[in-house]
Structures are given as C-alpha cells and as structure tokens.
Amino acid sequence: MLQVYNTYSLEKEDFVPQEAGKITMYLCGPTVYNYIHIGNARSAVAFDTIRRYLEWRGFEVNFVSNFTDLGDKVIAQGEKEGLTEQEVADKYAAAFAADTRQLNIKPATSRPRATEYMEEMVAFVERLLDQGQAYEVNGNVYFSTKKFKNYTALSHQNMEQLEENAAGRLGEEDQEDKHDPTDFALWKSESRPDVVAWPSPWGLGRPGWHLECSVMNDQLLGETIDIHAGGIDLTFPHHTNELAQSESYHHRQFVRYWLHNGFVNVNDEKMSKSLGNFVTIHDLLKTDIDPQGLRFFLAKTNYRRAISYSPDRLDQTQGELDRLYRTYQGLLSAKGIAAAGQVSQQVQNQVAELEEAFIEAMDDDFNTENAVTVIFDLATFANKVQNQDNATQGDLECLANRLQTWLGIFGIEQLTKEIVLTSEQEALLAERAAARAAKDFQTSDAIRDQLLITGLVVRDSPQGQTWELN
Known part of the structure; x- marks a missing residue:
C-alpha cells in the first residue's frame, strides 16, 4: 500500500485518491524573474520523480505547475534589465523550460501563468468579501485569519507567536489597515506609474501572492485536489494562506495530501547570495557536467530530507551513475546462448524479488534512497549474469529492460553513449x-x-x- 507523509497530519498516511486510478497534483512553480537555483530544481526533480513513479504504477496524473509572472521581484528585474514585466516573465519562463528540459523533467499537464486568471481572481475575492471572510480598506482587500478555524493547522505554529512576529514585520500603514497583524492581502491597490495594474471593484490593483495558486487550483483541478506539493519553506505563509482562503471559499477540504521537499544547502551551508554560494542550474548546465548526473544527485535522496550540494558530491554521484551506464552497456553488448525471450528461472526469480523491494521502497513515502540501493543490487546481479557462460539472450534483455525502467522513473533515460571508433x-x-x-x-x-x-x-x-x- 502506497503511503505518503502528509505535512498536515505530520504522519504517513495510506494514499487513496479521490477517483480510482486518477490523481490531481499541483506543484508551486517559480516566480519567473531570474534563472532557477538548485533548490528550485530539487523541487521540480523530486516531484517529477514522484509523478513518474505514480504513472508507472498505473495512475493517470493531472499535473499542474504554475508560473508567477508578476510581483515586485519581476518589476525590479525589469527595471534592472530595461524590460517590461511580461518580457522578464517570458525570458525566464523560456529559460526554465530549457533548463528543466536538460534535466529531463516532463512538461506539466498545464503550466498556467498568474496573469491569465485575473478575472477569476477578482471573482474569488468578491465571494470571500460577500461571505464576510475578507474586508476592504483603501482599495486593499485582506483575509481575516481569525475568522478561519484552525488557521495554523498546516504550519503547526502558535497563533499568539504568529501575531507577535507579524506585528513586528508590519509598517505603520499596514498596522492601520489590517484588523489583525496576521491578516494577509488578497488584493493590493496599485498606483505606481509604469506598473501594470488590473481593474477591480476596489480600484486598480494586483493580486496577493497566495491568491493565484488557489484560483488556478480551482480552475484547473477542482475544489479538492489529491496532492499539493512544494518546498518546505512554502508551508507558511504561502500554503497556509492558500488553504485558508480556498476552504473558506468552498467550505470543503482543499488538499488531501500536502507534500513538501527539504532544502538544498551548498557546501553544508544555507544557500544565500550574501554568502556567495548561490548556484543556478543555468550556470551549472553550461559546464561539462552530465545533466543526468545532476538530476540523479537531486533525485536519489528522499524528497523530504535536506541535501547538501558540492562539486565533490556531484562527482561522486556521477561515478555511481557511470557504473550503471557500464552495466547497461555491458548487457547490450553481451551475447547470450539462446534466443531472445527465453529468460532463465534464476533471472525471473531474482528480478521479481528485486522489483518487490523496489516497489516497497517507493511505496514508503517515495523512499528513493532505498530504491536506488535496489537498482544497484540489480546492477550487481546483472554484471554477474552477463559474465556467465550460460546466460541467455532473454536474461540479458530482461535485466537491461528492468534497469532502464527503474532508472527511467528517476528521469535517467539516456543510458548509452554513441562511440565512434577511430x-x-x-x-x-x-x-x-x-x-x-x-x-x-x-x-x-x-x-x-x-x-x-x-x-x-x-x-x-x-x-x-x-x-x-x-
């Protein structure tokens, strides 16, 4: 039975989708104002691997991941580069597509942009106002957290501490406008010149960050979704606020399973521009590294655990992957004693046993570490078989197929390198x-x-x- 760790309950739970054989899954995508860093890539790789495994197990996965194509970061980058907000978003959305393509991340079923859903966002806010869950002050609309039961249920934080922290972050203007320091913006009034704003009943403005994901979930996946995924840093406030506004809007459960991936550190330190250890995927991919080696590095650790990037650790992972390349190439090059399709009982039994172990690992909250161990056990067995005088062609093909399939779940699909001999x-x-x-x-x-x-x-x-x- 597949079990997943639900951040909401802090427990592993049996995974049962709403509709048998089908899964709705939403991953918070990047704000497209710069090249993605290695932490962004880790989230994309981790949940692409999970998606691939679910599809291998026979599920049809409707996978939605958004682009946030507006906001102060986009505006600031546009001023820096002399581009409009849309030009900035287009440039870095294209860069995201190119970089993730090299990491063999499957295209999302839908890749919506926030700016495509402005009318729906305004309507969403209007309904929350009508329900008394939100209030308007000076063209700004705020969500009232105190009117939502169990606001801290996802983040597992103390409400009193949240109030104290929020009050310390707010400016005088915000203090005057908000009924409570923990209330958050659904709609922000916008009067800056040369900044794009959208019409609303409260005047020209822009949506709050949290609003877009609730609306795109609602429009593309429905009122309740199976999986909502993202980095652990999004648990609060982003996912907490998404949950509050969506469940207030529909009066029903928003997400059945919340999945969050761990951080990526660099050389055992938190990644930060101020520390000079900020690593973008765009820059890494311009070096001579094997993109599949980078993908394998990001995928092989269980998604909930933090990982630490360093060139040495990446080299070590590349060496491990090269061993698997050699095994696969050896299976293709070796010649068996019998025709294809004739698989010995020994190989059938061992592959069945290993596949059971592989599924057991991945069914345990996608334990990729244990699954990788099984892949190397398969490789060890395959190396032994291909060196036996009595290996059949069916044995070799069966082992090569299984190795290719399991590595394919990890997004490693190019297992051979063309060799042109002099x-x-x-x-x-x-x-x-x-x-x-x-x-x-x-x-x-x-x-x-x-x-x-x-x-x-x-x-x-x-x-x-x-x-x-x-």
Whole structure:
C-alpha cells in the first residue's frame, strides 16, 4: 500500500485518491524573474520523480505547475534589465523550460501563468468579501485569519507567536489597515506609474501572492485536489494562506495530501547570495557536467530530507551513475546462448524479488534512497549474469529492460553513449581479439593498455570483449 507523509497530519498516511486510478497534483512553480537555483530544481526533480513513479504504477496524473509572472521581484528585474514585466516573465519562463528540459523533467499537464486568471481572481475575492471572510480598506482587500478555524493547522505554529512576529514585520500603514497583524492581502491597490495594474471593484490593483495558486487550483483541478506539493519553506505563509482562503471559499477540504521537499544547502551551508554560494542550474548546465548526473544527485535522496550540494558530491554521484551506464552497456553488448525471450528461472526469480523491494521502497513515502540501493543490487546481479557462460539472450534483455525502467522513473533515460571508433581503435580491437583467441594474453594486455591511452576502456567476458569511453 502506497503511503505518503502528509505535512498536515505530520504522519504517513495510506494514499487513496479521490477517483480510482486518477490523481490531481499541483506543484508551486517559480516566480519567473531570474534563472532557477538548485533548490528550485530539487523541487521540480523530486516531484517529477514522484509523478513518474505514480504513472508507472498505473495512475493517470493531472499535473499542474504554475508560473508567477508578476510581483515586485519581476518589476525590479525589469527595471534592472530595461524590460517590461511580461518580457522578464517570458525570458525566464523560456529559460526554465530549457533548463528543466536538460534535466529531463516532463512538461506539466498545464503550466498556467498568474496573469491569465485575473478575472477569476477578482471573482474569488468578491465571494470571500460577500461571505464576510475578507474586508476592504483603501482599495486593499485582506483575509481575516481569525475568522478561519484552525488557521495554523498546516504550519503547526502558535497563533499568539504568529501575531507577535507579524506585528513586528508590519509598517505603520499596514498596522492601520489590517484588523489583525496576521491578516494577509488578497488584493493590493496599485498606483505606481509604469506598473501594470488590473481593474477591480476596489480600484486598480494586483493580486496577493497566495491568491493565484488557489484560483488556478480551482480552475484547473477542482475544489479538492489529491496532492499539493512544494518546498518546505512554502508551508507558511504561502500554503497556509492558500488553504485558508480556498476552504473558506468552498467550505470543503482543499488538499488531501500536502507534500513538501527539504532544502538544498551548498557546501553544508544555507544557500544565500550574501554568502556567495548561490548556484543556478543555468550556470551549472553550461559546464561539462552530465545533466543526468545532476538530476540523479537531486533525485536519489528522499524528497523530504535536506541535501547538501558540492562539486565533490556531484562527482561522486556521477561515478555511481557511470557504473550503471557500464552495466547497461555491458548487457547490450553481451551475447547470450539462446534466443531472445527465453529468460532463465534464476533471472525471473531474482528480478521479481528485486522489483518487490523496489516497489516497497517507493511505496514508503517515495523512499528513493532505498530504491536506488535496489537498482544497484540489480546492477550487481546483472554484471554477474552477463559474465556467465550460460546466460541467455532473454536474461540479458530482461535485466537491461528492468534497469532502464527503474532508472527511467528517476528521469535517467539516456543510458548509452554513441562511440565512434577511430580506424586505429578498430585495428587494435581486432588485433586484441585475435591475440585472445590465440591465448596470447601478454599481447592482449599490452593492446588493452594502448587502447586506454586512446580513451577506450576494454573489458572481457565469456561473450567477448566490450568497450566504452574512458
């Protein structure tokens, strides 16, 4: 039985979607004012991996992830670059698409932008006002947190402490407008010149940050959704406020399961521009790293745990992935003794046992760490089988297929690298094969060393020699 850790209950719960075989899932996307950093990418990779696993288990996943394409950060970046808000949003939304494509993140079912739903946002706020859950002051509309029961249920915070903290953050103008320091803006009056604003019954303005996700959930997924996902830093205030306004609007449960991923630190320190350790995916992908190695690094740790990025840790992960590449390539290169489709009982039994362990790991709140251990157990077994004289072609194909499938759930789909041999390498390989056939192992070893200098690693098995790039 699949279990997920629900931030709302702080417990693992049996996962049962509203509609059998179908899942509605919303992931809070980025504000598109700059290139995404490694923390943004970790969230995108983690929930793409979860989505892929759910689809492999047979669910149809309606996956929505938004772009916040307005706000002070977008405005400030536009002033810095001499661009309009829309030009800034278009530029960095395109960069997000390009960078996540390299990380093999599947396109969302829907990728809405906040600015596409202004009429719906205004209508949403009007209904909350009609219900007495919100109030208007000087063209601003605020949500009254005290009128919503269990406002802190998701964040598990103390309301009195929230009031004290909020009061300390508010300016004099906000203090005068708000009925309570914890109340939050649904709509903000906008009078700045050269800043885009939208019409509303309360005058020109812009939506509050939390409003957009509630409205897009409502429009694209429905009143109650199965999974709402995002970084742990969004639990409060963003997701807390989403929950409050959505449940006030519909008077029913907004989200069945809240899933939050952990932080990404850099060299064991919190990532911060002030510390000079701010890492963007855009910059990383311009280096000679394997994008799949970066993806594997972000995916292999359980999504709820914090991870620490460093070049050394990324290199270590790349070495682990290279081992899996070699295993897969070896399975493709080896030759079995029987026709395809004939899988030995030994391989059938072992693969079935490993698949059960893989599912058990992923069904335990998507425990990718244990699932990766199972993948390496499969690779160890596959290396053993491909070196056996009695391995069948069906054995090799079965193992290659299973390795490809499980790595595909992790978004690792390109397992082979095309090797174009030089004429010198081809001649040396032929000479070495002849030497081994003649049992002249001294010459064979010497040629292997020559090939290594040319960048080719040669390995031997009962089926013959195989090679890969060094």
